[in-house]
Amino acid sequence: MPGAAHPDPAPDVAEVWRWLSEVPDPEIPVISLTDLGIIRDVVWEDDTLVVTVTPTYTGCPATSIINLDIEMALRGHGIGKLRLERQLSPPWTSDWITAEAREKLRAYGIAPPVDGTAADGRLAGRVSRLAGGSNLVIACPRCGSGHTEKISQFGSTPCKASYRCKDCLEPFDYFKCI
Amino acid sequence: MALAETAVDRATFVEWLQRVGDNVLILGHRVSEWCGHSPVLEEDIALANQALDLIGQCQLWLGLAGEIEGKGRSADAIAYLRDAAAFRNVLLVERPNGDFGHTLMRQFLFDAWHIELLRALKGSSDSRVAGIAAKAEKEVAYHLERSADLVIRLGDGTEESRQRMEKALKSLWQYTGEMFMDDALDIAMAGAGIAPLPSSLKPAWDATVSEVLAEATLTHPGEAYQHKGGRKGVHSEHLGYILAEMQFLQRAYPGAIW
Numbered sequence: 001m002p003g004a005a006h007p008d009p010a011p012d013v014a015e016v017w018r019w020l021s022e023v024p025d026p027e028i029p030v031i032s033l034t035d036l037g038i039i040r041d042v043v044w045e046d047d048t049l050v051v052t053v054t055p056t057y058t059g060c061p062a063t064s065i066i067n068l069d070i071e072m073a074l075r076g077h078g079i080g081k082l083r084l085e086r087q088l089s090p091p092w093t094s095d096w097i098t099a100e101a102r103e104k105l106r107a108y109g110i111a112p113p114v115d116g117t118a119a120d121g122r123l124a125g126r127v128s129r130l131a132g133g134s135n136l137v138i139a140c141p142r143c144g145s146g147h148t149e150k151i152s153q154f155g156s157t158p159c160k161a162s163y164r165c166k167d168c169l170e171p172f173d174y175f176k177c178i
Numbered sequence: 179m180a181l182a183e184t185a186v187d188r189a190t191f192v193e194w195l196q197r198v199g200d201n202v203l204i205l206g207h208r209v210s211e212w213c214g215h216s217p218v219l220e221e222d223i224a225l226a227n228q229a230l231d232l233i234g235q236c237q238l239w240l241g242l243a244g245e246i247e248g249k250g251r252s253a254d255a256i257a258y259l260r261d262a263a264a265f266r267n268v269l270l271v272e273r274p275n276g277d278f279g280h281t282l283m284r285q286f287l288f289d290a291w292h293i294e295l296l297r298a299l300k301g302s303s304d305s306r307v308a309g310i311a312a313k314a315e316k317e318v319a320y321h322l323e324r325s326a327d328l329v330i331r332l333g334d335g336t337e338e339s340r341q342r343m344e345k346a347l348k349s350l351w352q353y354t355g356e357m358f359m360d361d362a363l364d365i366a367m368a369g370a371g372i373a374p375l376p377s378s379l380k381p382a383w384d385a386t387v388s389e390v391l392a393e394a395t396l397t398h399p400g401e402a403y404q405h406k407g408g409r410k411g412v413h414s415e416h417l418g419y420i421l422a423e424m425q426f427l428q429r430a431y432p433g434a435i436w
Contacts, residue, residue, distance in 0.1 A: 057234060057317060058231060058235050058237070059230035059235070060230075060234065088309040089308075089313075091309075118319070119320045119323045121289075121293045123326055124389065127389045127390055130326055152221065152224045153224060153323065153327075154224035154227040154320075157227070158231060162223075178316050178317075
């Protein structure tokens, strides 16, 4: 359909960012793709809209769904010529999750990441403290208690760990810092 | 980027990428075999997630291999349409899972090497390689912390778990040396500044392994005969069984998608 690629005039990128902020994350629908910090760039290249997305984890099965959701949303707003690009560098970090999104996560029952506590794999000198333990205090998203324990470093998705609250006894997910 | 590409020939670069990609592909497949069979639900989920990370990394490495090769092969085509002799993974990752402790010991010995490799690759002269490594390193840091944690807990656990971990270590140790052997291809890649010499990763690996084994009250096996061959396509019989399962669909129904 030459000549009918986009609404006329073409929407500016701020408008596109607003549309993307309404696209929910497929795994955690209370936060959006922009909340998660995975949309890295939105630009017009001549008459093609280019959206750059970075994956959270390399093997995250949601990645292809996310791309599909972006495409569906933008097509729904009348975008005709669209290209999605994958960008690996700099690698995604949970630090990019917005403050607002962290509160949404907590309200949803997922403890938000504690910045600066990503695993670095440097074990030297702390091996004796490694086994079974975690120096992290993760507050229970339900009752707020800091009296919690890690059950497993990998939870229901690669980006989460499993915890349990020793006060209200509920299990919960912790969004890992990475 | 272009500079690094001209520093080694295409075939060398692709061969090296297959070594890196095949390691995580085969180990990822091995770990995924636990799905639905783990001792407890949390470990089942953890193993499946870790397998997912490894397969995700494999897609990036083999995807880059296909791109540099320039013959239109996708990561899937490289993974599913090669025979055993064309695989370049080390023998360690094709070892059978054994029991849960055996699987975690294999994972630990691999993770302790993998993290050092990725750290070195972050400084690669090829920006694509450096980008994948920086991404993967963050995931592998969690893998290593988990496998080291469990090796310690099972090694320094009950008499039964300790015996199983001793047995696993003894059985797997002879497959660790291959990760540190340099050959002409490694020397070419190191010369181009794309990848480190495998032997250069040994001191850091030794330090991590010694410290964790000591904490786990396991006996360090010391110097021992080391098997090799996987990186040149000479594999144990186990790889054939892995491929028979992994490649079945694409072999039986070429081009199948869903």
